[in-house]
Amino acid sequence: MISTSSYHPPLWLRSPHLQSLLATSPLRRARGALLLRRSGAVSKPYLVDGGEGIRLEGVHSRMPGGTPRGLALLLHGWEGSVESSYMRMTAVHLLRAGFEVFRLNFRDHGDTHHLNQALFHSNRIDEVVHAAVDVANRFLSGSDRPMVVAGYSLGGNFALRVALRGRAAGLPLARAAAVCPLLDPAVTMTRMEEGLPFYMRYFERQWRDSLRRKRDTFPEYYDFDDRVLRLRMRELTRWMVERHTDFDTLDDYFNGYSVAGERLAALDVPVDLLTSIDDPVIPVAEFHALRLPANGRIEIAAHGGHCGFLESAKLDGYAERWVAGKFADALPG
Template sequence: MSLPRGNDFQPPRLLRNGHMQTMLSSSSLRRLLLRPLARKVNEGSENVRFTLSDGVRLTGAITRQKVRDKARGLAIVYHGWEGSIDSSYVLQTGASLLDAGWDVFRLNFRDHGDTHHLNVGLFHSCLINEVVEATAEAIARFRAPDAPVTLAGFSLGGNFALRVALRAPDSKLPLAHTIAVCPVIDPHAGLFSLETAPWMYEWYFMHKWRGSLKRKQKLYPQQDYFTDEDLRQGLRGLTRVQVERHTEFGTLDAYLDGYSVSGERLAELKVPTTILTAEDDPVIPVKEFRELTLPPEVELDIAPYGGHCSFIENWKLRSFTDGYITARFNAAADRS
């Protein structure tokens, strides 16, 4: 049986606009329609907290499947920037995987979800070591002996998933397959893309980020994170302030390089991997994907439609990515 491909995604004509797809993806209506899927993942889930080797604390949740005598394996899901383990796309993916017999672990990145109080240090996109360590801890705790482990990530979470897969051999992470949906490839281009896209995209991300930073400041009033003037800046300006004041990178360019996977940076990837993106993604330019140097282990799948991490296939606002990810993970389990 052949696996679904991006070209198979053919939504109704009125849903073939990248902006429409992207905006519907995070709409309140969609959260309402997908409540049954959210309940399926959250009911019986166990919240967990990891204290890592450097004292950083991260959280997540494990949900055990109930449809098979033995789980197919452990599926790990990463959310995007300013998302969480309770984001709609994470829950819908988790529900599909549970139905297919996977145990599902969802990881919160630092300062995402209800975790701002756990660490004094701020989240930034180069914190790959703590994500690798938390992923290894999740595998050690929740994987059945010899069961396959798979990893899916969305947007910035897709970027993290690709970097974790790159480090998997050295970190002894037994990943059978990784899927990155609309991942951030070149942060330089991504920042420019958000600045030049229709105003609502930068407004949306900045609204969520400013709210997150204000919450952090309230929890740690003794810390001088940002001034009111800093918070009035746009995406580039506020990112530069964070980099120069709260990281070791020194310059914005050095920081953006720090989590880039552009050009030849994925050429040594050994884990079987699928990258799914859309021609009409208004956030991540498709040109970045076509310029990648990829090894045979990596499948690049560019769909004609889908927006940013959306791929909404019908007016029930269900996503094509549910079955897409599940089918590839099932195939990986069969191979293993």
């Protein structure tokens, strides 16, 4: 089911590019840190098991006293981290709604490049599912409390794939939500190549820094030089796919983590998706073409950019409240 969002930003915030830029700004990052610090939650970092010797890192937060109504797993976007503004702000809203929260770093995100020798890529869903099971076993063992999962952008893509595999993996998964999830990576790559150069330059710079850090951490294993790092996004991705994945071609790699078209039809948990008509990275037409089960819902806003949905000069966001609200409304208090 597709519905029109109630989100309506003030006139000065209706540019999708301003929304997208401010969403990743240092000011908003500081705002997220302040809100989480003021929440009174107790937060603690953990190393979790990704299977086959893989280690991932995350942060668990909960309010002192009482029993949480459920455990929320949050997944960040590409080159984001558990400290991204939207991750912290969503955690705050979920904590207020009575959830405990685990924010998970993907491999090679945040300060985790040293934990695993092999590079991150977007088809590493098995380790994220395995980590989710470890998180559930740690914090839900012996209880009948449910687990929910949410993500933003690439994290939204991962959240949807976790939801597809969750029940089979033994996760007590009750619901999933995704904000501006990446649906078809091939389409998004072309969209960034043809759009304003800011988005492509931003992700290229972030990924190059990450690859450089990985090379410096494992110099005996990675010997690529700066000429590789100067490749544009498509060719740098092709280089990575051909040398550091089991996929034969770039198209095979993109198809491996696409959730477009009918790929979400097999979801067996309720799912909510939020996107905007003016998202400069992910075309809204992809959401109209999705085939979801009867318990799947898509909310489309006229404005919001890519993972923006900012509401005021304070840079608080509708999306973070939306995620917490969907989970809180669906589960008993």
